[in-house]
Amino acid sequence: MTPSIDTVRAWIAAAQRVVVLTGAGISTDSGIPDFRGPQGVWTLNPKAEKMSDIRYYTTDPEVRRLSWQSRLAHPAWTARPNAGHAALVALEQRGKLHALVTQNIDGLHQRAGLPPEKVIEVHGTLHYAMCLTCGWRGPMQDVLDRVRAGEEDPPCTECAGILKSDTISFGQPLVPEVIERAMRVAGECDVLLAIGSTLQVYPVAGAVPLAKEAGARVVILNAQATQFDDLADAVLRTHIGEALPYLCGG
Ligand SMILES: [Zn+2]
Numbered sequence: 369m370t371p372s373i374d375t376v377r378a379w380i381a382a383a384q385r386v387v388v389l390t391g392a393g394i395s396t397d398s399g400i401p402d403f404r405g406p407q408g409v410w411t412l413n414p415k416a417e418k419m420s421d422i423r424y425y426t427t428d429p430e431v432r433r434l435s436w437q438s439r440l441a442h443p444a445w446t447a448r449p450n451a452g453h454a455a456l457v458a459l460e461q462r463g464k465l466h467a468l469v470t471q472n473i474d475g476l477h478q479r480a481g482l483p484p485e486k487v488i489e490v491h492g493t494l495h496y497a498m499c500l501t502c503g504w505r506g507p508m509q510d511v512l513d514r515v516r517a518g519e520e521d522p523p524c525t526e527c528a529g530i531l532k533s534d535t536i537s538f539g540q541p542l543v544p545e546v547i548e549r550a551m552r553v554a555g556e557c558d559v560l561l562a563i564g565s566t567l568q569v570y571p572v573a574g575a576v577p578l579a580k581e582a583g584a585r586v587v588i589l590n591a592q593a594t595q596f597d598d599l600a601d602a603v604l605r606t607h608i609g610e611a612l613p614y615l616c617g618g
Contacts, residue, residue: 371602376587377615379559379601380459383585385466387557388456389575392472393564393590397450397609400443400474422539426500426530432521439533440512444473444494449480452563455612457481462618467553471565471572473535488550490542490572492535501529508533547571555582561615562587564608567594576600589615 380386392402418424419435457480459465468477468487473494477487497511498504504526511531514522524531536542554560554575567573567588576596580586588594589604589611597603604611 376602379585380615383464383559385557386464386559386561387466387553388468389562390470391565394452394608395472395474395476398447398476400447420537422537429521436515440515449476451609452612453477453480455616459616466557469550490546490550494533494535496534497531498534499524499529499531502527505534550575551578554579557584560584560586563589566592567596
């Protein structure tokens with residue numbers, strides 16, 4: 369039987385270095401859909417999956433035009449952090465958050481008030497744009513202004529190369545230094561708290577067995593079962609926005 373939520377709360381209260389791993393499930397209460405879920409954008413609109421694949425993106429201008437329209441309309445621009453995000457800020461303010469590793473690109477952890485240096489965005493961020501040719505990087509809103517002004521597929525102003533969001537698409541390599549840092553902090557924590565992630569995407573999912581191996585307690589808070597439930601010290605199926613404020617509160 370899994371330990372109770374009170375037991376997990378006591379583990380967190382006693383912990384000195386908590387590492388939190390978050391996935392789409394923490395942002396759904398903020399109105400950001402889970403792209404992989406049954407009601408996800410990819411499931412309901414197969415074209416959206418093409419937009420997330422670098423091979424289609426670089427070869428098909430129509431896919432890029434649709435991608436820019438999709439970025440303009442992305443719910444992240446108006447989304448507000450929810451109680452789950454706020455609870456993790458409280459954890460940080462208690463001096464317990466060693467680092468937060470997120471698969472999300474919405475920037476809501478920082479908007480909630482987490483110091484940016486504590487947030488490791490393994491799949492990049494929607495808040496920046498980058499050039500696939502010269503590596504230029506700049507604020508996404510500046511590029512979206514060009515789209516609003518009528519450029520359907522704005523090229524890089526430095527080299528005329530293809531621009532996209534600074535996120536990891538399918539077929540694109542992860543950033544090795546970012547992944548290394550995520551794995552390092554996972555090996556340094558005393559509690560690993562995995563929230564709202566199905567833990568299916570590697571190498572990030574590997575942070576869970578890595579932390580366990582290094583001696584950390586592993587807590588999984590997710591609506592669905594994950595492959596690491598058996599390895600976890602506690603599995604909580606409670607609603608994230610209700611459970612986290614209790615787990616992280618002083
Ligand atoms: Zn460029």
